[in-house]
Amino acid sequence: MTTTARPRTLIFAVGAAALALGAGLVAWQLQAGAQDPEPYREAILELSDDPSAVAATVNGRPIPAAKLDAFAVLQRAGSTFGEGAAATMTPDEVLDQLIENELMFQEAERRGLVPSQDEVVAYARETEEGLKAVMAEDSDDGKRVRDLFEQVRGTDYWIDNYDSSPLLLDGFRRTMAIGKLRVEVESEVPMADRENRDKVVAHVDSFVDELRAAATIEIAAP
Helix, strand or coil: CCCCCHHHHHHHHHHHHHCCCCCCCCCECCCCCCCCCHHHHHHHHHHCCCCCCEEEEECCEEEEHHHHHHHHHHHHCCCCECCHHHHHCCHHHHHHHHHHHHHHHHHHHHCCCCCCHHHHHHHHHHHHHHHHHHHCCCCHHHHHHHHHHHCCCCCCCCHHHCCCCHHHHHHHHHHHHHHHHHHHHHCCCCHHHCCCHHHHHHHHHHHHHHHHHHCCEEECCC
């Protein structure tokens, strides 16, 4: 595996699962010259704070304000998230993305696409093994991942808890379910247009717009 490909893999493993910020779409990017890992611990502590506070509800289901607070911690530290425009997302844009994730997950539930507990645990263990393999390396990536996980030793987000922490397993479950739904939605694009990324994205965006139009979304007062 090349060092240029490694960070993208870790975006999903460390960012989506460990931070549980929402289906991998808002994630800590492990890259050359990444910031000190201390903000990672601060973000985890934010995720553990006051679960009763909500940023919004989607069809009656809450989106914890802690997810926005955790994102803000990492962004203030100068970290990047995902790719491109995600690095400069505003709090409103982050909340909009979290709402979209929740809409997609609820639709995945409706279609019966949510994986079984056994599937989720198997995926968690595979991810854990992959991360531990990186941690064992005498490399910049290995040190970076070791430093990150050292910040959360003893919490639900520690590497040894990947296949047992309800919080992490729920993050994996959502990531997997939304992934399955995206595959279904993208398969609706005519075969001749599937190589045209703009058309695929437009189709998914239209699908999400339909979900929004049919949903009851309430934004909490700041």
